[in-house]
Amino acid sequence: MGKRKRDVADETRPVTAVKSRKEQPASTPKLVSREKLPANKSKNLPVAANGFAMEVNGKAKETATDTADKPSETTTIQIITGSYERVLHGFTAALPRTLITRHGNPDEASKEDEDAKVNFSDTFLFNAHASAIRCLALSPPSDETSKITLATGSTDERINVYSLSTAPPLPSKSKPPLPTLHGTSITQNSKNKELGSLLHHSSSITALYFPTRSKLLSSAEDSTITITRTRDWTPLSTIKAPIPKPQGRPSGDTAAPGEVPAGINDFAVHPSMKLMVSVGKGEKCMRLWNLVTGKKAGVLNFGKEVLVAGGEGRFGSGEGRRVAWDAEGExxxxxxxxxxxxxxxxxxxxxxxxxxxxxxxxxxxxLPGSSHPNILAASTEDGRIMLYETSSTTPCPEKHDKQEDIPTCTLLGQLGGPAAGITGRVKDFSILPLPSDDASFLFVTGSSDGSGRIWLLSAVDLQSNTKQSQPQSGFTAKQVGKLLGTYSTGNRITCLESFIMTGKPDKLEDVEREKEGDVNKSSSDEGSDSE
Known part of the structure; x- marks a missing residue:
């Protein structure tokens, strides 16, 4: 009786195996151990990251990990803009390698590279807030995950938090691109999600910053700076700045009658994460904060010498608008x-x-990185990005005022401006170092006319301008960098953030999931056979 049951079970096993093969797709990779293959067959098979060779339908093919290790032909940038129209707009810019090579090394460029151009694609577009968006912040990237956190601040007292994917979008062969009126393709990513809103402030949000992936700092016009833990979005501490005393109504004051303009304009965290500098409304001073204890470390008043050097007139407010640390913290x-x-x-x-x-x-x-630590970039009202070297100064021959004791930084050059046909003010910009070249940078600018531009600044431009001192008496500076592409958002841009998409593409992740599923399935089949 036991022998007959064993024979029946052996006859039914091949039928079950055939049925499972029909259910599996034809392109599912089969894992074959290299030790079990013949010598002549195992040499031609590529090795995956887990030590197995891959064979699809009896033919050796290239693994997904080998494709990821190859240098990418394009550099994809994710750009996020906020606007007065309450619109949060995200779009990607794919820069071919030949386009960067042609501008960085024009001698090595060929005639075929002249047709290369930047390809823009919309990612998301929606009304994120109930009023104008004022600031954006991105968390630092991580090698462990292919996600990055985006925080947006608005005048509606809310902070919205999103999770964005760092994987560049892949063109779908099965689905045709969605038609649009302006000709730009649309690439939707299902991994971009909204996490929620934070109501930690009682006034308009002015600045946001991620010192690490685990902390978010936010400031508002309620004179507070809140430190939030990103694990559960719980406020850990609140730094309160005092409300300034009324000293007359400065020009440009928008406070209500009987009230005093107050609030944090901007803050900057030292690279050591132990010190913070903040500037506020109605205050002719800057405040130092100890982030270890969360208490005030000191107050530094702006003297007449500093206010004159900053261009503040007699009837000016004298308040600091922006503050930023260099990469080394010096x-x-x-x-x-x-x-x-x-x-x-x-x-x-x-x-x-x-x-x-x-x-x-x-x-x-x-400029990020240690290659050019003392170069400062500033955007202006007339559409320029001025590049200054803060370590070297040049005297101004036109002015002979004895009170002018603070020297002027050396002007290296400028991007855009009326000389390049750009007159709209550059409201915000970001600087991205190229992954292949540490000495070249990508400038992503956002103007109030709704145009987002991508510029390439190579180290050759900085070296040539560093050796040549630029006279401060002239009104025009030397043009540096190259304009790679322009994208019109159709909204008045107020803030901008961008990052290079270096994550793993979705197609490679799907292949790895299939591999893991096959390994789990084979282990479960072995367990059932042993039973």
């Missing part, structure tokens, strides 16, 4: 309405930035 810059002053680590002024002709400053950033 100096920081405080931007006023029409100028900026560079301070050392000892909080003493050492240089100033005064654009010519006189115009407003909107945003300031230091």
């Amino acid at each position: 100096e920081f810059v405080v931007a006023f309405e029409r100028g900026a002053v560079i301070f050392g680590i000892d909080s003493k002024p050492k240089a100033k930035v005064m654009p010519t002709p006189r115009t407003k400053l909107h945003q300031m950033h230091y």
Whole structure:
């Protein structure tokens, strides 16, 4: 009786195996151990990351990990913009390698590279807030995950949090691209999700910053800076700045009658994560904060020398608008309405930035990385991005004022401006180092006319301009960098953030999931056979 049951079971096993093969798709890879293959067959098979060779339908094919290890032919940038129209707009820009090579090394470029151009594709577009979006922030990337956190701040007192994918989108062969009126393709990513809203402030949000992936710092016009833990989005601590005393109504004051303009304009965290500098409304000073204890470390008042160097007039507010640390933490810059002053680590002024002709400053950033630590970029009202070297100064021959003791930074060059046919103000911009070249940078700018532009600045431009001192008496600076592409969003841009998409494409992740599923299935089949 036991022998008959064994024979019946043996006869039914092949039928079950055939049925399972029909259910599986034809392109499902089969894992074959390299030790079990013949010598001549195992040499031609590529090895996956888990030590197995892959064979699809009896023929050796290239694995997904080998494809990921190859240098990419395009560099994909994810750009996010906020606007006065409450619209959060995300789009990608694919830059071919030949386009970057042609501008970086024009001697090595061929005639075929002249047709290369930037390909833009919309990712998301929706009304994120009930009023104008004022600031954006991105969490630092991580090698462990292919996701990045986006925080948006608005005048509606809310902070919205999103999860974005760092994997570049792949063109779908089965689905045709969606038709659009302006000709730009649409690439939707299901991994971009909204996480929720934070109601930690009682006034308009002014600045956001991720020092690490686990912390979010936010400031508002309620004179508070909140430190939030991103694991469960719980506020850990709140730093309260005092409300300034009324000293007359400065020009441009929008406070209600009987009230005093108050609030945090901007803040910057030291690279050591132990010190923070903040500037506020109605205050002719900057405040130092100890992030270890969460208490005030000191107050530094702006003297007459600093206010004159920053371009503040007699009837100006004298308040700092922007503040930023350099990459090494040896100096920081405080931007006023029409100028900026560079301070050392000892909080003493050492240089100033005064654009010519006189115009407003909107945003300031230091070049990332250690290759050019003392180069400061500032965006202006007339559509320029001015590049200054803060370590070297040049005297101004036109002015002979004895009170002008702070020297002027050396002007290296400018991007855009009226000389390049760009007159709209650059409200915000971001600087991205190229992964293949540490000495070249991509500038992504957002203008109030709704145009997003991508510029390439190579180290050759910086070296040639560093050796040649630029006279400060002239009103025009040398044009540096190259314009790679322009995209029109149709909205008045107020803030901008961008990052290079270096994550694993979705197609490679799906192949790895199939591999893991096959391994689990084979292990379960072996367990059932043993039973």
